[in-house]
Amino acid sequence: MDNVYVNKLGRVALEDQPLEIVERKGLGHPDTMCDSVMNRISVELSKEYIDKFGVVLHHNVDKSLLAAGVAVPAFNGGKVLEPMRFVFGDRATFKVGDEEILVDEIAAKSASDWLKENLRFVDADNVVYQSQIKPGSMALADIFDRKGKFLGSNDTSAAVGYAPFTKTETIIMELENYLNSKSFKRSFPESGEDIKLMGLRKGDDLNITVAMAMVDRFIDDEADYFKKQDEINKAIHGYVDGKFGFDNITIDLNALDVKGRGIDGLYLTVTGTSAEAGDSGQVGRGNNVAGVIPLNRPMSSEAAAGKNPVSHVGKIYNALSYRIANRVMEDVIGVREIYVWLLSQIGKPINEPNVVSAQIIPVDGVELNSVNKQIDEIIAYEFDHLSEFCDDLAMGKISLC
Secondary structure, eight states: OOSEEEEEOOSOOGGGSSEEEEEEEOTTSHHHHHHHHHHHHHHHHHHHHHHHHSSOOOEEEEEEEEEOOEEEOOTTOOEEEEOOEEEEEEEEOOEETTEEOOHHHHHHHHHHHHHHHHOTTOOGGGSEEEEEEEEOOHHHHHGGGSOSSSOBOSSOOEEEEEEOOOHHHHHHHHHHHHHTSHHHHHHOTTEEEEEEEEEEEETTEEEEEEEEEEEGGGOOSHHHHHHHHHHHHHHHHHHHTTTSOOSEEEEEESTTOOTTSGGGGSOEESSSSGGGTTOOEETTSSOOTTSSEETTSOOOSOOOTTBOTTTOHHHHHHHHHHHHHHHHHHHOTTEEEEEEEEEOOTTSBTTSOSEEEEEEEEOTTOOGGGTHHHHHHHHHHHHHTHHHHHHHHHTTOSOOO
16 A cells, blocks of 8 residues: 555553543443444444345434433332433434335344343333434445445544553553453342543553442442442452552442432442433444543544445544554564554545554664564555455454443
8 A cells, every 4th residue: 555654653652641530431331332233233233234235225324312311219119200212313224225224123132132231220112212324325326326346435533542451541441341241240139230430640640430320229328339349349349459550449329329318329220221210312322342441542533333334434544543552562572553644535545544644652673664564564465354354344343442
């Protein structure tokens, strides 16, 4: 490829900087729910299109609103008075010739299935599903009728990915996965899936603020709440202490809680997610495609979840930039940190980016020209195998949040 630029980044590696902030919105956070559900809808639409027509047809379902319902928590179990409402938006192909695709039904089933698989106490059959998905514009749909191995980009868009994770990003990612694991939920069923972590590193000291929705049916009273919260706090320390290379780790769990105020002073929910009453969600407000919100890093403004996997570079390049960055870190000796930028131009085939930029921070003593060729080869290889990558996106084999 002749439009690849590899240059040295004139900055200190993030791991060596004195301050770092990293966030992760967990499985049951309303924003993560929107990203996950809309991407499931895209995957199920892609499978339906491939099954009926042999190819993925035009769709972009990257708009949604999860509107919170009304719930009243109570010790030993409260009630959901009004269900949450999932609004699905944007565009899809509903008909080819005389063959119809049941887009709205696929969307509702995809959402219901995801909720049933991931949120233990949400009654997915009682959620209101409202589809505002409409047929796509002729100009964008026409991209899919043009011949060639690769479709034209349906947007002019930039994406950036990086590697490696810092130890702060690693602990935030792994801790949320642990807190939402089946084994943890068996030990602490009162722990809801709506978990948000905010990590603040100062030097080698790390503070993690954990917001965890507690499930009311497992809580007898205020004293029981704080007893179980203390047990969870100890379990978190047991998981993180001494394992990630920090001098000191402090945990603040449900920092808004106040003793003596009863239910009003506790983070108590009926279903384990704030989406039942307290917080709505939107696509694109959650984690990046690598799974965190890294406040010290550049990030794409595109919401990857729900976009189609064969022409929308807002999904393809977003995920591919991380694939390339990780491969460089795995295969090229002498790179301390890398940022990969991909830019498309609308209408231009997705395998012909307008520019590829690899910005690296080399290991001390390593010259740029000693790694240039290897990085070029990795980039060329990934674009040569772009169709397989898009297939994996279409089948949901690549996680996006």
